Amino acid sequence: MKYNLYYNVAALLILITLSIMMGAKNNIKNKLYRLLLVMLSLTVLSIAADTVCLYFPDMYSGLTQTMLTVYMSAYFLAHIGIVLVCCIYVLLLINRKYTRCIFMVAIPFLGAVGLVVKNLSDRSLFYFDNDMIYHQGNAAASLYVIVAVLWTFSFIYTGWNKKSLSRREEMTIYIMIAVQAVCGAIQLLFPWILIENFGYALSLIAVCTGIRNLEEVVDYTTQVYARHAFFQNIRAKVSEEACTGKIGRKTKDFQLVAIYFTNIQMYLEMIGMKYEDNLLKKCANFFKQTYPKARVYYLGEDAFGMIINKSEYIFTESDGKKVTEQFKDPFVIGNYRIKLEPVMLVLDLRPDELSFEDINEYINYGYIKAQNSAKDIYYKEDIDLKEVRRIYNTMQLLKSAVEHEGFDIVYQPIYSAHHDKIVSAEALIRLKDNATMGYISPEEFIPIAEKGGLILKIGEIVLRNVCRFISRNKNRLKEYGVQYIEVNLSTIQCMEYGIDKKAIDIMKEFDVEPHWINFEITETAEINSIAIVRKSINELQKSDISFSLDDYGSGNANINYLLELPFEIVKIDKFILWNAFHNKTQMEALESTVAMLHELGIKIVVEGIENQEYLEKMKALGCEYFQGYYFAKPMEEEKYMEYCREQNVVG
Numbered sequence: 001m002k003y004n005l006y007y008n009v010a011a012l013l014i015l016i017t018l019s020i021m022m023g024a025k026n027n028i029k030n031k032l033y034r035l036l037l038v039m040l041s042l043t044v045l046s047i048a049a050d051t052v053c054l055y056f057p058d059m060y061s062g063l064t065q066t067m068l069t070v071y072m073s074a075y076f077l078a079h080i081g082i083v084l085v086c087c088i089y090v091l092l093l094i095n096r097k098y099t100r101c102i103f104m105v106a107i108p109f110l111g112a113v114g115l116v117v118k119n120l121s122d123r124s125l126f127y128f129d130n131d132m133i134y135h136q137g138n139a140a141a142s143l144y145v146i147v148a149v150l151w152t153f154s155f156i157y158t159g160w161n162k163k164s165l166s167r168r169e170e171m172t173i174y175i176m177i178a179v180q181a182v183c184g185a186i187q188l189l190f191p192w193i194l195i196e197n198f199g200y201a202l203s204l205i206a207v208c209t210g211i212r213n214l215e216e217v218v219d220y221t222t223q224v225y226a227r228h229a230f231f232q233n234i235r236a237k238v239s240e241e242a243c244t245g246k247i248g249r250k251t252k253d254f255q256l257v258a259i260y261f262t263n264i265q266m267y268l269e270m271i272g273m274k275y276e277d278n279l280l281k282k283c284a285n286f287f288k289q290t291y292p293k294a295r296v297y298y299l300g301e302d303a304f305g306m307i308i309n310k311s312e313y314i315f316t317e318s319d320g321k322k323v324t325e326q327f328k329d330p331f332v333i334g335n336y337r338i339k340l341e342p343v344m345l346v347l348d349l350r351p352d353e354l355s356f357e358d359i360n361e362y363i364n365y366g367y368i369k370a371q372n373s374a375k376d377i378y379y380k381e382d383i384d385l386k387e388v389r390r391i392y393n394t395m396q397l398l399k400s401a402v403e404h405e406g407f408d409i410v411y412q413p414i415y416s417a418h419h420d421k422i423v424s425a426e427a428l429i430r431l432k433d434n435a436t437m438g439y440i441s442p443e444e445f446i447p448i449a450e451k452g453g454l455i456l457k458i459g460e461i462v463l464r465n466v467c468r469f470i471s472r473n474k475n476r477l478k479e480y481g482v483q484y485i486e487v488n489l490s491t492i493q494c495m496e497y498g499i500d501k502k503a504i505d506i507m508k509e510f511d512v513e514p515h516w517i518n519f520e521i522t523e524t525a526e527i528n529s530i531a532i533v534r535k536s537i538n539e540l541q542k543s544d545i546s547f548s549l550d551d552y553g554s555g556n557a558n559i560n561y562l563l564e565l566p567f568e569i570v571k572i573d574k575f576i577l578w579n580a581f582h583n584k585t586q587m588e589a590l591e592s593t594v595a596m597l598h599e600l601g602i603k604i605v606v607e608g609i610e611n612q613e614y615l616e617k618m619k620a621l622g623c624e625y626f627q628g629y630y631f632a633k634p635m636e637e638e639k640y641m642e643y644c645r646e647q648n649v650v651g
Contacts, residue, residue, distance in 0.1 A: 004193050008047045011201035015044055018204055035089045036207060042082045043200045049075040050194055065128050072126060073116045080112045080143060082200055083150050083180070089207070090154045090173055094161045108149045115142055136191065144188050151177045176203045219298040221277050222284035230297040230305050231360065237307075238349075238356045256347040256359065257294070257306040257315050258366055259287070259323060261340045264302055265453030275333045283340070286326055291319075305363070310348075320344050320377035335532070344377040365392055390437070394445055395452050397433050402457045407431060409465045410634035411485070413643060414605060415626045417619050419481065421648040426486040426520065426627065427466045428634050429458065446522070450492055459493045463503060466517070467510035469637050474512075480644040486548060489519040495532045500539035514543040520550045520571065521561075534565055541566065548605065552576075553593065562600065570597055574608025574628070581614070594621045 018040060049071075087105040119125040124139035158165070158173045165173075183199025219226040237254060261283070280298070287296045287304055293313040294306040308315055323342050330339040345366040347359065354362075362380060375382070401407050411425040431440045449455045466487050470477065493499055507514055519540065537547055548569035549561060553576040562570070572593070580587040597604055606618045609628030618626065632643055 005051060007193065007195045007198040008050055011043070011198040012047050014198075014201040014205060015040055015047075018201075018208055035085055035092065036204070039082055039085050039089070039200070039204060039207075042078050042085065043197060043204065046075065046079050046082065046200070047197045049078070050197065068128050069120060069126075073119065076116055076125065076143065077113065079196075080109060080146065083147050084109045086176070086180075086203065087150050087154045090158060093169065093173075094158065094165060104153055105150055108146045108153075112143060112146045115139065115146075141188065144184055147184055148181070151180060172206050176206045179203055179206070222280050222298045224284045224288060224304070225295055225297040227297065227299045230299060230307070231356075233295070233307055234359055235356045238351050238354065238359065253310045253348070253350050255306075255308040255310055255315050256345075256349060256363065257308065258299065258303055258345040258363055259305070260303045260343050260345070260366065262302075262343055262451055263341050265451060275336070278333055279331065279338060282331055290322065290326075291315075299363075315346055317377060320346070324376045342376070345379070345383075346377060347380050365389060391448060393433075393437060394431075394440060394448055397431065397437065397440070398445060398449055398452065398454050398458075401431060402454055402461065405461055407458070407461060407465075408636075409462060409469070410636055411469075411640040412627060412634040413632045413640065413647070414486070415609075415631050417624060417626065421481050422631070422644050423481060423483045424486060424518070424625070425482070425640060426634075427462060427469075427488070429462055429488075430634075446490075450490060455490050455492050456496055459488075459490060460502070460506070463487055463506050463517075464510075467507055467512045470512045470516050471510040473637075473641060474516075476641055477644075480641070481648045482644055484516050484518045484546070486518045486520045488522045488550065490522055491533060494521065494536045496536075499536050500543075503540060503545070504543055514540075514545045518546045518548055518569070520548040521565075521567070522550045537565060551607075562597075562602070567602060569603045569605055569625070571605040571607055571627075572623075577606060577608045577614060577618070581617075591621060594618075594623060598622060 084105055088102065091102065091105070115125060119137070119139075124137045125143065126137050126140060127135055129135060154173070155177050158170060162170050179199050179202050183195045183202075187193060187196040218224070218229075234256070264279075283304060284296065284298060287294075287306065291306060291308075291313070294308045294315070297305040297307070299305045306315070323344060327340045327342050330337040332338075345362070347362060349359070362383060366383060408430040410428050410430055412428060413422045414424040414426060415421070416423040429442060431442075431445050432438065433440065446455070449458050466485050470485060496502075503517075503519075504514070507517065519537075541547065546568050547566065548571055549565070549567045550571045551573040552562075552570045553573045561567070572590070576586070576590060576593075580590040594604060603625065604623040605625040605627055606614075606623050607627050609615050609618070609626045609630045611630055614628070615626060615630060631647075635643065
């Protein structure tokens with residue numbers, strides 16, 4: 001019989017290509033990857049055995065019949081082993097706790113082993129004649145029956161558990177089974193074609209290109225394990241048996257370490273895609289090099305994670321300090337000096353201690369806790385899930401409000417002592433959840449928005465709403481004596497590239513002249529680049545936009561900003577005013593502050609004016625503008641217009 005080796009050659013070329021592709025991801029070390037390597041290796045051995053045995057018989061001319069029989073027996077077992085490993089791969093893909101079903105595929109394989117051993121005496125599977133020519137035995141078809149049993153089980157198991165798979169994964173498994181079945185049937189009917197190994201190679205292409213887990217194991221940018229792999233491995237460690245207390249001998253205590261960068265979103269918004277990958281790679285390389293015994297994962301734009309077997313290594317408080325020290329020195333990327341602020345969550349776990357859902361909740365909510373933590377490293381007992389759930393829900397509400405412009409904009413009047421009337425208003429943003437959370441204060445949600453990377457979008461929404469308001473009411477505002485509207489602008493927005501052009505474009509869109517806008521810098525986040533902020537302010541001032549410094553004296557805004565940045569107006573924080581009326585020393589400090597600001601040629605808005613006494617005192621000090629409940633609470637657009645008409649005695 002003349003055998004056709006062309007399909008073997010094609011299969012070998014496919015396997016070489018796959019090997020090169022997999023070599024590019026040589027840091028993948030999970031079970032799926034190892035099983036794929038085993039499948040690839042066994043297929044190469046099967047092709048080699050086919051080629052040597054059927055096409056180069058002179059290479060084994062010195063072997064006895066017994067030696068050849070043992071050789072071919074090993075070949076058959078390797079051949080069936082490929083199918084066995086493929087089935088185990090399917091089980092592992094569907095459920096990491098596949099050990100319950102492993103015996104279902106092991107039994108047919110053991111049957112194949114029995115047939116091969118039995119063949120040594122009765123030659124029922126195959127034999128070599130006196131001329132060393134290979135022949136199939138009467139029971140050769142039994143091995144194909146065993147293969148059919150294995151694939152049938154995989155087919156049924158996939159259909160039974162298809163909810164655990166994506167549609168793409170499900171179809172890939174079915175295609176893999178179909179290819180194997182068709183190629184196996186062809187070779188059974190036409191043994192000289194040798195197409196079965198080609199079918200295995202095609203199956204491996206399906207596995208590599210069609211099943212998401214190989215793509216999701218490693219994050220492309222950072223080249224560490226991806227978020228999907230992180231939670232898959234946690235699920236594998238915390239099995240159903242573990243949750244019921246039935247722990248196996250090999251189960252080990254482990255640590256989960258999540259490193260959250262509480263301010264990285266702010267930088268990613270500022271620096272853009274050009275430098276984002278570089279920043280993330282620097283972080284990933286540090287963790288890989290510093291903790292070689294841990295598995296490092298990239299959990300998303302805010303965080304990295306590590307899974308550590310405590311038998312190999314224990315992450316201690318000193319390790320936490322090492323992380324903190326590393327990021328104290330800013331990264332220099334492009335024109336930016338980036339100083340990341342890591343906060344770590346460390347969970348010491350036994351597999352029977354928490355369910356996967358519990359751990360998942362701690363990791364996900366730990367991100368929220370990290371943003372508001374006063375410590376660099378904290379543990380499970382430090383997390384109040386009720387508290388962080390509120391922050392998490394606020395973030396979800398913010399995302400929804402950003403997407404659907406679900407904010408309310410209200411206006412609080414600003415009174416001018418010189419003109420003795422209302423000349424301005426501060427536009428304030430409001431967030432309300434009618435279903436569960438109710439009213440949420442800006443003091444609560446603005447820091448969350450800044451750390452969550454939403455402040456740029458929120459700032460744009462506010463500016464658009466204010467410009468729309470001015471555009472609709474421009475003639476009335478002029479008639480009522482209103483000169484400008486104050487719009488809060490975060491320092492994060494000031495550090496955004498092209499903020500000046502974006503702001504001017506929005507004003508042009510609504511036909512609003514720049515002098516109608518006063519940007520009020522809210523310093524809730526640290527200014528990491530005074531030069532960038534100064535450049536943005538200077539560009540906007542060229543267009544006749546004025547600037548105020550908000551909450552002066554609150555601890556965020558300070559004298560350095562006055563000296564470094566060109567502000568025309570300063571708003572004195574309401575708490576400074578209130579405390580001054582109860583403390584002589586603080587009153588003296590307030591008086592000195594007012595005098596200093598006037599010496600610098602800066603006008604003053606005093607916030608928190610709630611009674612006549614506050615107003616008269618600050619008037620006596622020469623302050624120009626006043627804002628507070630003594631005049632009015634923040635109000636909706638039309639109510640503000642009516643208030644200005646009444647207070648300024650128009651018509």
